[in-house]
Amino acid sequence: MDEKVLIVDHQKCTGCRLCEMVCSVFHTGASNPSRSRIKVIKWEDAGLYLPMACNHCEKAYCVEVCPTKACHREPQNNNRVTIDKKLCIGCRTCIIACPFGHPFFDVSERVTVKCDHCDGDPQCVRFCDVKAISFLDADKVSMARKRESAYRFIDSMRQGR
Amino acid sequence: MRTGDIHPIRNTKYLRPQEEWKGIIAIYLYLAGMGAGSFIIGTLIGWCNVKLDPSFLPSIHLFGHTLNLSAVPILWGPVIVAIGAPFLILDLGIKWRFIYACLNPKTSWVARGFIILSIFIVLGLVLLAKSVLPFEWLHPASVLWRILEIIAFIFAFATAIYTGILLKATKSIPLWNTGLLPLLFLVSGLSTGSMAMILSTLGTGFFPHDAGALKVLMGGEQVLVVIEGIVLYLFLFRGYRVAEQGKDSVRLLVFGEMKMIFWGGVVLLGFIFPVILESIASFLPGNAVLIFVAGTLLLFGGFFLRLGILRAGIKDQIPMHRLMEIRYNSMASNPPSSPLTLRGKEGG
Numbered sequence: 142m143d144e145k146v147l148i149v150d151h152q153k154c155t156g157c158r159l160c161e162m163v164c165s166v167f168h169t170g171a172s173n174p175s176r177s178r179i180k181v182i183k184w185e186d187a188g189l190y191l192p193m194a195c196n197h198c199e200k201a202y203c204v205e206v207c208p209t210k211a212c213h214r215e216p217q218n219n220n221r222v223t224i225d226k227k228l229c230i231g232c233r234t235c236i237i238a239c240p241f242g243h244p245f246f247d248v249s250e251r252v253t254v255k256c257d258h259c260d261g262d263p264q265c266v267r268f269c270d271v272k273a274i275s276f277l278d279a280d281k282v283s284m285a286r287k288r289e290s291a292y293r294f295i296d297s298m299r300q301g302r
Numbered sequence: 303m304r305t306g307d308i309h310p311i312r313n314t315k316y317l318r319p320q321e322e323w324k325g326i327i328a329i330y331l332y333l334a335g336m337g338a339g340s341f342i343i344g345t346l347i348g349w350c351n352v353k354l355d356p357s358f359l360p361s362i363h364l365f366g367h368t369l370n371l372s373a374v375p376i377l378w379g380p381v382i383v384a385i386g387a388p389f390l391i392l393d394l395g396i397k398w399r400f401i402y403a404c405l406n407p408k409t410s411w412v413a414r415g416f417i418i419l420s421i422f423i424v425l426g427l428v429l430l431a432k433s434v435l436p437f438e439w440l441h442p443a444s445v446l447w448r449i450l451e452i453i454a455f456i457f458a459f460a461t462a463i464y465t466g467i468l469l470k471a472t473k474s475i476p477l478w479n480t481g482l483l484p485l486l487f488l489v490s491g492l493s494t495g496s497m498a499m500i501l502s503t504l505g506t507g508f509f510p511h512d513a514g515a516l517k518v519l520m521g522g523e524q525v526l527v528v529i530e531g532i533v534l535y536l537f538l539f540r541g542y543r544v545a546e547q548g549k550d551s552v553r554l555l556v557f558g559e560m561k562m563i564f565w566g567g568v569v570l571l572g573f574i575f576p577v578i579l580e581s582i583a584s585f586l587p588g589n590a591v592l593i594f595v596a597g598t599l600l601l602f603g604g605f606f607l608r609l610g611i612l613r614a615g616i617k618d619q620i621p622m623h624r625l626m627e628i629r630y631n632s633m634a635s636n637p638p639s640s641p642l643t644l645r646g647k648e649g650g
Binding site: 210239250251 | 320322323393394395396399400402403406409410411412413416471472473474475615617618620622623626629630633
């Protein structure tokens, strides 16, 4: 399985929003974070930053609700969920349906846009200075999580002694 | 159930109500529901063989023929739906592409809605045209017309229910994701539709008072308003109990930013004033002004009901936000020891 996914480590994120900038430049040619496909959610008073990008869900609500199937899955292309701008009617149903609040309405193009992994080379990953975002094999992500859980379990066992 | 109970981390970033569908969609839902409800009630009146008195109607001559307008006041529902349908198109990013949705009827509820509304509008207008046009060959009481009426009646129901299903299909908003919403919109469509019909015939003597048809219609409308109130209560009660965001939605609607829409628009205009005014009017027979005011307020109430429910839709909380909330809480209870708090202070 060579499917890759975007992984965010919110503890590393400093909230610089460089990812938003490079994303908008890559996709629109404009240095305009409001047109970016990734958004950094900030809780400034707590110092918490959470970059949110599309999860390309296995059961994608945006695909389910799209009236024209502009929002579709591309199994041949990293199994990503993407929006065909030529078919999108701009109804924004996908934005309402997505639990992660991800697809965004591009006011310039009048259609909905979303993360497409920059065709295999996500710019947010390339430019993130603190490596808060990574593009990893889905299998490895699962392994990393299992390892993290195991370490946490060991720690709790040690504290219990 | 107080606004103060909402955690500060909520209602700020992600737990804001949705802002994608606003007034234009509310108008669309309202007109579709009211038009369909009016057609349902009108068809039932027609099937009950209520004797109507069309003498007040103006006579219109077209190409040497006199149009028969006797059924227009009870069958104009499809016209209202036809006026409302373009509002959905108006809300699209690229308007002309609505045709793409029509060409893909099986894909989603938005697309199915295009088809349901289109069929209802076409059938309804055909039936309206049939009742208006004076040609003899159009009027034989054939089984075919009756079947067409039944199909149109079913599609009128489908249109009224669809307005709720469109929102229900949004699974990530707990307030909307319930079978009570289509029921609420159906009942509201019937009550506003019947009231719109009463208003359109008010003071004209279209319904002969002796036969009591208008009285029955008004009584039915009042019953529908009461049922609507009960369904609305159940809808809000279920929304409050079902999830944290459902609770936030109800708080927002009842005590938060939308309280004017809810208490002023829905409760006062949609329920209390019409019921009081209609009760007073029942003691003053022939007082059309009171019924007119009550009806107009009720119609506004129907619109505000849809607007309020649309504007109070808050999305479900994803696990990552929940985690953030827990971290926020833990930092609040133990500020000095948390490195994240220090970083937050430096950055903030």
